[in-house]
Amino acid sequence: AQKVTQAQTEISVVEKEDVTLDCVYETRDTTYYLFWYKQPPSGELVFLIRRNSFDEQNEISGRYSWNFQKSTSSFNFTITASQVVDSAVYFCALRSTADRGSTLGRLYFGRGTQLTVWP
Amino acid sequence: DTEVTQTPKHLVMGMTNKKSLKCEQHMGHRAMYWYKQKAKKPPELMFVYSYEKLSINESVPSRFSPECPNSSLLNLHLHALQPEDSALYLCASSPPMGLASNEQFFGPGTRLTVL
Numbered sequence: 001a002q003k004v005t006q007a008q009t010e011i012s013v014v015e016k017e018d019v020t021l022d023c024v025y026e027t028r029d030t031t032y033y034l035f036w037y038k039q040p041p042s043g044e045l046v047f048l049i050r051r052n053s054f055d056e057q058n059e060i061s062g063r064y065s066w067n068f069q070k071s072t073s074s075f076n077f078t079i080t081a082s083q084v085v086d087s088a089v090y091f092c093a094l095r096s097t098a099d100r101g102s103t104l105g106r107l108y109f110g111r112g113t114q115l116t117v118w119p
Numbered sequence: 120d121t122e123v124t125q126t127p128k129h130l131v132m133g134m135t136n137k138k139s140l141k142c143e144q145h146m147g148h149r150a151m152y153w154y155k156q157k158a159k160k161p162p163e164l165m166f167v168y169s170y171e172k173l174s175i176n177e178s179v180p181s182r183f184s185p186e187c188p189n190s191s192l193l194n195l196h197l198h199a200l201q202p203e204d205s206a207l208y209l210c211a212s213s214p215p216m217g218l219a220s221n222e223q224f225f226g227p228g229t230r231l232t233v234l
Contacts, residue, residue: 035222043207045162045225091161105150105175105213107223109161 002027002101004094006110013082014118021077021113023092032096034075035107036066040088051075082117089114123226125210131232134200140229142193142210151193152211152223153185155204162209168193200233207231 003026013019025034036048049059051068059066063080079086092110099106123144132138142151150169154162167175168187176185182204184196193210207230211223 037225043209043228043230045209045211047222047224050222101175105152105167105169105223106164112159112161114159 002029002032002094002096002099002108004092004108004110006090006092006113008113009111010114010116012116012118015083016081017117018078018080019082019115019117021079021090021092021115023075023077023110025073025075025092025094027094027096027099029096029098031098032094034068035093035095036075036077037091037093038088039091039112045091048077079115082115084117084119087115087117123210123212123224125208125226125229127229128227129230129232131234132197132200133234134202136200137196137198139197140195140208140210140231142195142226143191144212144224144226145191146212146224147190148212148214148224149190150213150221151187152213153193153195154209154211156207156209156228166195197231200231202233205231205233 005024008022011019032053034051037045038048039045049066056068056070065078067076089112091112094108126141130138152167153165155165156162164177165179166185171187182199186194207228209228210226213221213223
């Protein structure tokens with residue numbers, strides 16, 4: 001079974017603060033992919049990153065960074081020097097190669113974290 | 120062109136109406152998806168089309184009828200909906216099926232209100 005847990009329902013920060021969004025996943029498969037999506041108030045889900053289970057290197061893209069740790073089944077997302085435009089709901093998601101649903105197209109989403117950045 | 124478009128952006132309909140939601144992509148993707156999203160919840164998968172064939176139907180009521188007329192278009196026909204069907208309907212596409220690595224690209228959604 002595939003499962004993604006985002007324990008933080010809502011986070012509020014003031015601009016320029018750093019913020020980390022937690023994602024913990026469960027899968028018995030050895031090959032899987034993790035994703036982060038951003039959903040601003042307009043509604044569209046914007047793809048941010050994909051990480052495969054064999055690549056534990058951390059990734060940095062501008063103010064965004066991701067920390068993947070297989071030992072703790074976590075794929076956390078940090079925004080450095082947050083800005084008001086970062087306010088959105090952020091979803092972590094999982095697909096595995098051994099899961100039939102995944103190969104047919106199913107993405108297993110966490111319930112999302114609402115991030116509010118105040119000016 | 121790296122976007123998925125959806126029309127209309129907003130739709131209000133009565134319970135006896137028939138309407139359709141449209142989705143289009145020109146990225147050459149061969150997998151297309153319909154999701155339903157209620158407020159403060161993650162998207163719920165409804166249907167998946169792979170190479171224009173239905174590959175997943177998540178036990179969606181028959182008042183929702185998907186159609187994939189070609190590789191670029193995906194429709195969702197609505198008939199006799201209930202107020203609880205009010206939600207954001209998202210369309211997505213991804214490269215050819217069978218690869219769990221493929222990320223899905225989402226459209227902006229249609230906000231549906233059923234009166």
